[in-house]
Amino acid sequence: MKYLVTGATGGFGHYALNYLQEEVPVSDIFALVRSEEKGAVLKEAGVNIRIGDYADKASMKKALEGIDRMLFVSGAPGNRQEEHANVVEAAEEAGVSYIAYTSFAGADKATSPLAADHIFTEGLIEKTGIPHTFLRNNWYxxxxxxxxxxxxxxxxxxxxxxxxxxGWAMKREYAEVAAKALVGTDYPAILELSGxxxxxxxxxxxxxxxxxxxxxxxxxxxxxxxxxxxxxxxxxxxxxxxxxxxxxxxxxxxxxASDDFEKALGRPxxxxxxxxxxxxx
Missing domain, CATH: 3.90.25.10 (UDP-galactose 4-epimerase, domain 1)
Structure with missing residues (x-):
């Protein structure tokens, strides 16, 4: 089984990779980075590097070749819907079998401008039919x-x-649940992760x-x-x-308000x- 974490050089991705290494062999872990230079430290730690950019669908499809399960860390606001569409389409075409996606708290009911891109992305993933977990993260x-x-x-x-x-919580706590989802913990399709x-x-x-x-x-x-x-x-x-x-x-x-977070972690x-x-x- 091959696992890939996007946003691997960011804080959330870093935590997720650390937790993932506790669960599966590092040889099965892949990190998405934008360049060899950005991935140098991860490569030295034994993590496999894949080069890709959300804005470039061809690079994403190549990066996802042979990947079974993906942690899709949402991109920065701006051109996010088009970029996320590239990622989801590339995952479908590459045969990715599972996606854990970092979404927005209460996304289906939210009216925040921040939520719109996440609702859009959740819809894209659902349309593919790829098994998934929407990690509806509250605030770090x-x-x-x-x-x-x-x-x-x-x-x-x-x-x-x-x-x-x-519903504040620590970034590492959200990332731990993401890693657990990625390795196959039996979670529902939606997790409302709020303190x-x-x-x-x-x-x-x-x-x-x-x-x-x-x-x-x-x-x-x-x-x-x-x-x-x-x-x-x-x-x-x-x-x-x-x-x-x-x-x-x-x-x-x-x-x-949800008890999903503590249930998913298995502790307070x-x-x-x-x-x-x-x-x-």
Missing amino acids: LENEMPIVDAALKGGKFVYAAGDGKT KPISYAALADSLKKATEKDFEVIGSDDQGFIENLVANGMPQSVAEIFLSFQYDIKNNQLDV LIRLEAGFKELLD
């Missing part, structure tokens, strides 16, 4: 590190999501406990949220992207306080 705790860093350096934990709740949904005010409390530091917690308007991030070194354009995430949370797009998720300690260590 790592995504909040700019807000966390601003709080610890500037003394202000500023958010603009109101009372909206999010217990909580507010930013509760998240800030976990951060205080983790760091034993006090800081001001501010439910802000849009301008105050952006100004705080920019004051702590984030470019204005990036701060505006982070603000768009706040809108989704305020609109309850990530308030998804790490407490957010411990997660912060791990990230800040």
Whole structure:
């Protein structure tokens, strides 16, 4: 059995590859990278490298030749629907027998602009008839590190999501489930992977406990949220992207309650306080 992980040089793909190596021989593991140079470190570790780009269907078809099971890590927003179509079509033509796809929390009910590409991709995969697991990932705790860093350096934990709740968990926990799915764990076709949904005010409390530091917690308007991030070194354009995430949370797009995650892992998720300690260590 040959297993391939896309997005292999990113954080999620890196974690997934590490977990995969605990389950199957490294000789059966393939990593999709955009160039030999980008894959050099993985190659040195004994992982097989395949060169491919989501934007180039021919390269994807060649990369997927002989692959049985694929972890399809979603690409970056932009031209994602066309790129994802290339990946799915290439997988079908190459005879891939299983796809685990990193989707969006509650994708079938979500109205977030972020969800549209994932709903589209889920539909493409379903049409192929290829057995699959849609890993509907909620928000990574790592995504909040700019807000966390601003709080610890500037003394202000500023958010603009109101009372909206999010099912935060560690990126490595999501990736562990992805690796388990890839090696054939008997999961349903859809996994809603969410931690217990909580507010930013509760998240800030976990951060205080983790760091034993006090800081001001501010439910802000849009301008105050952006100004705080920019004051702590984030470019204005990036701060505006982070603000768009706040809108989704305020609109309850990530308030998804499910016990799928802990069932899939076979254990409780790490407490957010411990997660912060791990990230800040």
